Amino acid sequence: MNFLRNQEPYLRITEYLKYKNSMRKANEKWNISAMKPMPSFLYANKKVDVGGSVALLTGSSVAKRGVTNFDGNSLVKGRVFVASGISIKCAVADETTPVQDVKYSNDSIPNVVMQAHIVVKQKNEILIDLPISDIIEASEEGSIYFNLGSFALLEDDTITEIEIQYPEGAKLALDAGKALFTSCRLSGFATYQKR
Numbered sequence: 703m704n705f706l707r708n709q710e711p712y713l714r715i716t717e718y719l720k721y722k723n724s725m726r727k728a729n730e731k732w733n734i735s736a737m738k739p740m741p742s743f744l745y746a747n748k749k750v751d752v753g754g755s756v757a758l759l760t761g762s763s764v765a766k767r768g769v770t771n772f773d774g775n776s777l778v779k780g781r782v783f784v785a786s787g788i789s790i791k792c793a794v795a796d797e798t799t800p801v802q803d804v805k806y807s808n809d810s811i812p813n814v815v816m817q818a819h820i821v822v823k824q825k826n827e828i829l830i831d832l833p834i835s836d837i838i839e840a841s842e843e844g845s846i847y848f849n850l851g852s853f854a855l856l857e858d859d860t861i862t863e864i865e866i867q868y869p870e871g872a873k874l875a876l877d878a879g880k881a882l883f884t885s886c887r888l889s890g891f892a893t894y895q896k897r
Contacts, residue, residue: 715739715784715891718853742892744783746770746864747801747885752814752874758864758886768802775862783856787847787889790837797881806885808841814872823863829854847889
């Protein structure tokens with residue numbers, strides 16, 4: 703491999719994946735030589751309730767452009783994702799609006815959402831747990847994504863949970879016929895099969 707032809711993020715990801723693979727059991731190792739990391743995004747857009755913990759992914763989630771690129775709540779075997787950034791956007795729209803037609807933004811996020819946390823988990827391990835207000839503030843400073851500062855590995859063939867966890871007693875008063883919609887996006891690298 704000619705290392706001069708690849709940019710630093712690609713090299714960092716390949717080394718990170720090699721390290722993570724070295725820690726896996728022999729029968730669970732990835733075929734690193736067949737995995738090509740490429741810049742990618744994972745996202746889940748959903749009409750959400752306010753209160754408690756609200757899942758943005760379920761086992762019945764279906765990959766559909768503009769809605770989510772998760773098929774179910776896990777990545778297919780052989781495709782792992784290394785997240786380095788996260789963004790959250792919201793909108794209040796007619797409750798009958800299709801999720802993919804909502805215009806998500808950070809312009810007027812309800813305070814109850816700002817005080818919530820976004821949590822990403824696999825195998826009961828918390829990969830990301832951040833206050834939504836901090837993520838939004840990063841976007842106000844000109845960055846689209848909040849920089850995680852370290853990698854978060856979403857393994858293949860493993861249930862992924864993305865939740866909004868609201869403060870206790872959280873409520874949101876909306877006009878009749880209106881609903882809250884939320885968009886969560888992870889930026890990073892996904893692995894694809896090499897030719």
